[in-house]
Amino acid sequence: MVLSFYVHIPYCIKRCGYCDFNTYTPNELQDGASLEIVSNDYIDAVLLELDAAPSDEVPTIFFGGGTPSLLPAKDLGRVISAIKARNGMTADCEITLEANPDSVTEEKLQGYLAAGFNRISFGMQSAQPHVLAVLDRTHNPANVKRAVDMARAAGFESISVDLIYGTPGESLDDWRATVTEALSLDIDHISAYALIVETGTKLAAQIKRGDLTMPIDDLMADMYLLVDQMCNGAGLNWYELSNWSKPGHECQHNIAYWKSANWWGLGPGAHSHIDKKRFWNVKHPTAYKQKLFAKESPVAESENLTEEQLRDEAIMLAIRMRTGLALSSLNKQGQDNLQAYIATGHVVISDAQIQLTAQGRLIADRLVREALG
Ligand SMILES: C[S@@+](CC[C@H](N)C(=O)[O-])C[C@H]1O[C@@H](n2cnc3c(N)ncnc32)[C@H](O)[C@@H]1O
Ligand code: SF4
Structure with a gap:
C-alpha cells in the first residue's frame, strides 16, 4: 500500500467573494495580528498530527488551502522532510504547491524547489479584469504570466493554472480570451471549474439581492465545450471532467483521490480516507492546534463506508x-x-x-x- 498526503494551509490574505474553503485571514483569527503571528506554531501542530498517520511509502503530497504559498519554504519544507524521514517517498513522488500568483517571488520559488516541491498550481481564474473584479480577486492578471515564467525559470517540472467559468457578466468571448491567455502560458495542466455559488458567501448574497445574475445553463455548457475543445487542440488532453494536461503531467494526487486510494489530510477540516474508513478534523485552526498541543486527536468525526x-x-x-x-x-x-x-x-x-x-x-x-x- 501507498499513502498520499494532503496538507491544508488555512490562511489567505483576503477572502474571495465566491470561496467557502476552510480558510481565514490573520485578522479573523486574531484581531490585528500578522500572518507570522497566527501561523507561527501551525507547522508544529501539523507535525504532531503526522505521528498518527500510517507509515506507508508516499507517492504524492499536495499542499492546498487557503494559500500555501503565503508560508515560507522552510516551514512547508519541515512537513516534507518529516514525511520523507518517516514514511519514505516513491522515486517520482509528486509534491504540489497551490499558489497565488501575487504571493510568489523568484527567491521564494527557488526555496520551494529546494524544499522538494516539483509541481505548482496557480489560481488564475480569469484573464479578464471585470471577471476578476466580480470574483473579488486581488491579483493583477499580468502577474500570472510573470509567476508562471518565474516558476519555469526556477525549475518547476509541472505547472498548472486553475480557471473558473460562469462568473456573472462573463461572456463566451470573455471565456475564450481567458482560455487563449492560459494556453499561451508555459503550462502543462489546466483545471477549469464551473463557478459554484456557495451558501453564506458574499457572492451568494449579491445574487440573492439581485445585484448579480448567474449565467444560464446553456452558456455554462458552451463554456465547458469551448475549454475542452481549445485544450485538446493545444495538446492538453482531458483526463478528468475538469482537468486537462500534456501527456505525463496529469495530477497524480487527484488521480489517487479519484481512484479511492488511501490518503491522509493533515490540518484543520482536512479529510482522510484510509481503507474503508473516512474521518475529518475539527474545522477551526485554533481548535485544531489546541487539540494537538494537548496531545488529543484532532479528529471531529468518522464513518465506516459500507460496501x-x-x-x-x-x-x-x-x-x-x-x-x-x-x-x-x-x-x-x-x-x-x-x-x-x-x-x-x-x-x-x-x-x-x-x-x-x-x-x-x-x-x-x-x-x-x-x-x-
Ligand atoms: C484553494 S483554491 C487555490 C489556491 C489559492 N487559494 C487561489 O485561490 O489562488 C482552489 C481552487 O478552487 C477553486 N474554487 C474555489 N471556490 C470555488 C467556487 N465557489 N466555485 C468554483 N471553483 C472554486 C478555484 O479555482 C481555486 O483556484
Ligand atoms: S479562492 Fe483561494 S485565495 Fe480566494 S479565499 Fe479561497 S482559498 Fe483564499
Whole structure:
C-alpha cells in the first residue's frame, strides 16, 4: 500500500467573494495580528498530527488551502522532510504547491524547489479584469504570466493554472480570451471549474439581492465545450471532467483521490480516507492546534463506508475520468439503462470501459444518478 498526503494551509490574505474553503485571514483569527503571528506554531501542530498517520511509502503530497504559498519554504519544507524521514517517498513522488500568483517571488520559488516541491498550481481564474473584479480577486492578471515564467525559470517540472467559468457578466468571448491567455502560458495542466455559488458567501448574497445574475445553463455548457475543445487542440488532453494536461503531467494526487486510494489530510477540516474508513478534523485552526498541543486527536468525526457506499463512490469517481468505468462494474439494470445514453451520444463503450463523450460530461452527475443507479 501507498499513502498520499494532503496538507491544508488555512490562511489567505483576503477572502474571495465566491470561496467557502476552510480558510481565514490573520485578522479573523486574531484581531490585528500578522500572518507570522497566527501561523507561527501551525507547522508544529501539523507535525504532531503526522505521528498518527500510517507509515506507508508516499507517492504524492499536495499542499492546498487557503494559500500555501503565503508560508515560507522552510516551514512547508519541515512537513516534507518529516514525511520523507518517516514514511519514505516513491522515486517520482509528486509534491504540489497551490499558489497565488501575487504571493510568489523568484527567491521564494527557488526555496520551494529546494524544499522538494516539483509541481505548482496557480489560481488564475480569469484573464479578464471585470471577471476578476466580480470574483473579488486581488491579483493583477499580468502577474500570472510573470509567476508562471518565474516558476519555469526556477525549475518547476509541472505547472498548472486553475480557471473558473460562469462568473456573472462573463461572456463566451470573455471565456475564450481567458482560455487563449492560459494556453499561451508555459503550462502543462489546466483545471477549469464551473463557478459554484456557495451558501453564506458574499457572492451568494449579491445574487440573492439581485445585484448579480448567474449565467444560464446553456452558456455554462458552451463554456465547458469551448475549454475542452481549445485544450485538446493545444495538446492538453482531458483526463478528468475538469482537468486537462500534456501527456505525463496529469495530477497524480487527484488521480489517487479519484481512484479511492488511501490518503491522509493533515490540518484543520482536512479529510482522510484510509481503507474503508473516512474521518475529518475539527474545522477551526485554533481548535485544531489546541487539540494537538494537548496531545488529543484532532479528529471531529468518522464513518465506516459500507460496501454500497464504496461501490457508488467508485462508480461516480471513475466515470469522471477519461479511462472511464469498467462495464462489468454495473449490474444488468445499469447496463440496460446505459443503452439510451449510448444512442444519444453521451457515452461510448471502448475496450469494455464506459467513457463519457464531451456531451456526456456535461450531464455526468445526472447520468450517474439515472443510468447507473
Ligand atoms: C484553494 S483554491 C487555490 C489556491 C489559492 N487559494 C487561489 O485561490 O489562488 C482552489 C481552487 O478552487 C477553486 N474554487 C474555489 N471556490 C470555488 C467556487 N465557489 N466555485 C468554483 N471553483 C472554486 C478555484 O479555482 C481555486 O483556484
Ligand atoms: S479562492 Fe483561494 S485565495 Fe480566494 S479565499 Fe479561497 S482559498 Fe483564499
